[in-house]
Amino acid sequence: MSKQTLEQLLVERVTAFAESGKPAEIIDEHVQVMFTKVIDNCFGRYGDMGKQVEEAIKAALPANLGSVFELTRYNAMVAKALQERWENSGVEADMVRRAQESIDEVLKKDQMPEFISLHDLMEAFVEEHKESAAENHWEAPDIRFQESEYGGLHIYFDKQPDEGISRGRSEYSLDNAIHISFDLRTPERDERGNKIGSVYAARLDGDKIGQVIKFRSKFDKLVAALYYGASKVVVDCDHDDFSYGIYD
Incomplete structure (x- = not known):
């Protein structure tokens, strides 16, 4: 029985490895790492999502924050500012209003x-x-x-x-x-x-x-x-x- 050459042995083992489930496991592991990094980058401090949230919060804060700042009122103050900006935008409020009007129209007693x-x-x-x-x-x-x-x-x-x-x-x-x-x-x-x-x-x-x-x-x-x-x-x-x- 002839001995396998190094080339034949490599081809045999590469083929066996490719036909097993291990390549898929390795690929899945790296895909998971890739998506984790991408999501971390998006939501991280310097990612696009993080920057947009930071800018939105900055825009919502009152201009005179330094003079009115009180720790016990901080959460309520930011919430109120965000609510006012949300309501003043008109878009979401208008969508809610139109949806409610449509539902009310359907739910009239005669319908x-x-x-x-x-x-x-x-x-x-x-x-x-x-x-x-x-x-x-x-x-x-x-x-x-x-x-x-x-x-x-x-x-x-x-x-x-x-x-x-x-x-x-x-x-x-x-x-x-x-x-x-x-x-x-x-x-x-x-x-x-x-x-x-x-x-x-x-x-x-x-x-x-x-x-x-x-x-x-x-x-x-x-x-x-x-x-x-x-x-x-x-x-x-x-x-x-x-x-x-x-x-x-």
């Missing part, structure tokens, strides 16, 4: 029924996208009902049907979602036996409903009433009950 039919809700969604459906020759929206392991119901839906290049997409990639919970101890039902539940989370056009500021359409307002208000949803339909009706 917030005790119960909202899931069928009516989905019909409002269909009606909202009929024009796009006619232009693109869509037969029906993509609507999926999925029961949760905890007894709730997840509804994922998208105006565009599951066909063409989008065929086989995951339910999590659909633009809209409504998540409903039911009382598992004493499930509430209507006179027809349909389950009645509460919406605890929702997504509209890819955004969580908590981030949506303006509720324009009937569909948006119904979802907002379910999420922000006391309205409950009556599950009185199936996922395949809806179409755009362009081929009827």
